[in-house]
Amino acid sequence: MKLGDKIRYLREVEGALRGLGREMTQQEVVRAVKKELRKTISQSYVSQIENGARPHMSNSTRMLLARFFKVHPGYLVDDPEGFQTELVSDVGALEDKLDLWLISGAERFQRDPELGHALLHVARHEDSRRCLVLLDAILETPGLADRLLQVLRPTAAGARNGRQIT
Numbered sequence: 001m002k003l004g005d006k007i008r009y010l011r012e013v014e015g016a017l018r019g020l021g022r023e024m025t026q027q028e029v030v031r032a033v034k035k036e037l038r039k040t041i042s043q044s045y046v047s048q049i050e051n052g053a054r055p056h057m058s059n060s061t062r063m064l065l066a067r068f069f070k071v072h073p074g075y076l077v078d079d080p081e082g083f084q085t086e087l088v089s090d091v092g093a094l095e096d097k098l099d100l101w102l103i104s105g106a107e108r109f110q111r112d113p114e115l116g117h118a119l120l121h122v123a124r125h126e127d128s129r130r131c132l133v134l135l136d137a138i139l140e141t142p143g144l145a146d147r148l149l150q151v152l153r154p155t156a157a158g159a160r161n162g163r164q165i166t
Helices: 003-017 026-037 043-051 059-069 094-108 113-124 128-140 144-152 154-158
Strands: none
Touching (some): 003 026, 003 043, 026 043, 026 059, 094 113, 113 128
16 A cells, blocks of 8 residues: 555544544644644645655654654655555454455544444454444445434433434
8 A cells, every 4th residue: 555545544534533424634733733743734744645756754744644644753754565464364264354454444434433343343243244244234225224223322322413314
């Protein structure tokens, strides 16, 4: 993955973690860095990094963005060609790759314990693919997710914080 793709991905994750329901814009990142870390970075600099016009960044910028996105500074570089993030051999089954992807997702969203637990629970299921296909069918049926949540987890349904489950 290229550095620019990583920054875009981190903006997307940060937006979700902050409850925006969308990625943070470059300008929102700039404002948040200034407010939370009392440091400055320009929107044009972030844009140049994301678009590949600036393939490398200074160490101070790398450290600043690593602090803001709460990632290791070493993550904020281009991955070597052929680099894979998961530890999967070619012999590994599709199910194993899916489970590792779910576990990786749980690690990425550790600030949301409920989501992390759900992802791990699906990964540990003997047929995680079928679980996700079932979830798709539930979401395709209007109102079913809300009704199931009310029956299975009444306290969670009442405290959804305005999130829309469809």
